[in-house]
Structure formats: structure tokens, C-alpha cells
Amino acid sequence: MRLEMRTCFGAALFLGIVCAIYWFWSNEDTGTACLLFSFCAYALMGSYFFLQWRRRKGVPRPEDRDDADMNDGEGEIGFFPAASIWPFGIGLGGIFLAIGLIYGMWFLVIGGVFVVGSVIGFVVEAEAREEGPADPGMPITTTGDNPPVTSFQVPSSHSQGA
Template sequence: MRTEAQLFAGVTVFFAVTATGYGWASEDPAGTAVLVVAFLMAALVTFFLTVQYRRRGPRAQDRKDAEVADTAGPLDFFPADSAWPITVAGGACVMALGVVFGVWLLLMGLGVLGLGVFGMVFEHAGRHSPPGSPADGDVDEAR
């Protein structure tokens, strides 16, 4: 993730310089605000990738002496089919209709949407990651 962090650091610097120059040269507060927000979002991604690199160490893709076999192994958990996304979409549709037809329908849609989000969040709550997977938090000791 070191390379990705460096790339996003470049994007962060670009938006910082652009926002400063644009804010100084123009008197457009909306454009300046948009560039500042873009700078902050790029800085957030840069910070996240830097922390992940320091926490997990170099990946096989970050090393020049790495082999293809170094990236082999279990990837992570991939969930099966789920009905919760359809529940969330239905709740959002009923909420949108509630804006048109009345608060009572909006509240019903909010309930269905809340149920769907709750179901999606806690569907796999008791699941454990396979040992050695990236979600497990273990870093390969053989590196």
C-alpha cells in the first residue's frame, strides 16, 4: 500500500496547490470550497493507506524481489446471496413515495429501510476470518 499512499499523496498536494491558487486568484467561494473538500478527501485516503502500510508492513506487490506465489493463499470471506439489499432498496423506494403521498408512508419506508440496513450489518456478525487472511490482522511472518 506504500505505492498507493504515495500516489494519493501526490493527488493531495495537487489539490492543496490548486485550491490555494484558485482561492487567491478568483473570488469564487464555491469553487474554492469544492477544491478544499477534494483536498481533504484525498488527504483522508492518503492517511488511511499510510496507516495500513505501517500496520501491516509491505505486501508482496510492494517488494521488488517478490514472486507470484507470495500472493497466494486465502483471500477473505465472500458472502453468499442475500435478500437484505432488496429490502434496503424497497425501503428507499417506499420512503421516496412517502415524500409524495404522506408522512405515514415515509415512516413505513424508514422502518423497512432501517430493518434492511440492520440486517445487512449484522448478517455475518458471528463470522470469523480464516487464519492468515487480511481481515484476520495477522501479517505473514515469512516475509
């Protein structure tokens, strides 16, 4: 996070200086506002990276260390649903929202319903994944007299109240 943090804070510093010079030189409001919002955006990203670095208590990631090799960065990165219909719903809702700006309020309502429903579905799909092998339906255990259990039959941690 250190490299990202320094890059964002450097860009924020540059944009802040340019914003001040631009405002004093041109006294124009629109360009000054754009530069000011750009400064704020980079400062916000830099602050986020700083807080992530502080949360890790200054322990560098493998990407930040000069002596790291490829094996230091291995492991699970995260869960990303491979085949999902929800991004299509978000895009369709965005189209309806854009059409609603032109043709009327009722398109905005339809687009809002599509976007909100699809975002909720996408979040629920990512959170409700089954714990088990990477290939759903493959046997997890085959012990003794019990038939093989598949990952479809294993309850997730969310359904157990944990």
C-alpha cells in the same frame, strides 16, 4: 498500501495547490469549497492507508514488493456472502428515501427503517457465518460410531461466547 497512500497524498497535494490558486485567482466560494472538500477527502483516504501501513509495521504486502510472485498473495481474502437479500433491502430503502425527498416525510421514515434494518441484517449475516467447509451441509468428520456432522450442526464462535 504504499502505492495507494502515495497516490492519495499526491492527489490531495495537487487539489490543495489548485484550491489555493483558484481561491486567490477567482475569489469564488463554491468552487473553492468543492476543491477544499476534495482535498480533505483524498487526505483522509491517504491517512487511512498510512495508518494501515503503520499498523503492519512497514511490512510490505506482496503487491508492494517487486520480487513477489503469484504464490505470495494466495490465501483467504475474506468472507463475502454469496446469496443475500439484504442489498436489495438497502436499495429499496434508498428508493424510498429518494421518494421521501419529493413526496413527504413518511416515505423518509419507511426508507430509513428499510436501510437501517437491512444494514443490520447484512452485518449480522456476515458475522454469523458457520465455521466449516466452504459448502454448507457437507460432512466435516466421520469418525468411529458417530454419524457425520455437517456444518449446519457445528456451533459458531459467536454462539459459544468466544
